[in-house]
Amino acid sequence: MKKKVLFTIILAVVFITATLAQNKESEKNMVSGIRAGWHYATLVKDGAEPYSADPLNSFYVGFFNENKIAPMFHFGKGLEYFQNGLSYTGGGERILHTVSVPLYLKLKIGPVFGLGGIAGNFKVSEKFSAGDYEISPTEGDKSNWFDAPVFLGAGVKIFFVSVEARYHWGLIEVRNGLKSQYLQVGAAVSF
Template structure:
């Protein structure tokens, strides 16, 4: 994971160098900002299936650079502040005994996209993109609430990020933390660019097992899945 995070800045620098040395379209290098809504979830089974009932609403906000390589192709790289996680419920919430846990870690994410564009009119494009991301958990909360024998209870605490090492967690204790700090995977996006306004839909496919004290070889895997919608502005 550390190697992935070290490689990504070099990819961004390489993208900038390529954009400067390759003939681009007349719109030039752009800087964009965007933000919106996330529907976060987790795959918690070995076959990668996701239970829609576990979806948790969160948000995304950040900025990026768009480096045109050709009139219909560009590279994008930036930094996003984004919420992930899921909620898990056991028991019937209409009954006397149930427990619900909401885990909402917040990450600084560095995405890199290869973007294809289909021109519809001057300064109007439909675009599609895909590429890798690396993310580091920086904050978040876990809230547990429920009812046992008719008595309600609730508890909330800041998320504790576990270590990537399956044998050593925070403070040297084994398996400590709610989720691992580092996440990585692939992003897929589509949208429309109208003048300087962008409308984006994005799907983040987490490939890292973020269950603390585990590895990608374990049978039980917790992997982030995030669908997001965002609105932004692209300045050139």
């Protein structure tokens, strides 16, 4: 557990350092900012939620950096925090505290854009609650520490504010045959 937290902190420092250490020439073609919004997550098996599960409503927050690679194309990267998992209909939740590193290509036509990419998701911690009891998962009950979802999204940017929606499909089994899927709807501010 301590190794995963240390790895996540190192990853965050490398990302922020790489973002800030841009030369003057590349600054003209670079946009950085923060993004945050609503995060609607679940775990699915063969495209369907388990019988006793409901989606988990949460939030996401993060930083991003985009570089223009052609007149309408941008390459972006980011660092985000969110809570993945699901709620159980009988009460209780399984929450995976996650740090994500998305990489994406963005096609921008006027104020409208579409984007697609892949992310590396690193589980920082996990919490399971049943009713009023909070239980630390045992070794055999823990979810995997890594996921690699692909995503598609769209949005609109007016001046320095963007409104966007992205849907993610997990490619790696998170636990017991379940894969993550989640929707993010939010805003971003560029600077």
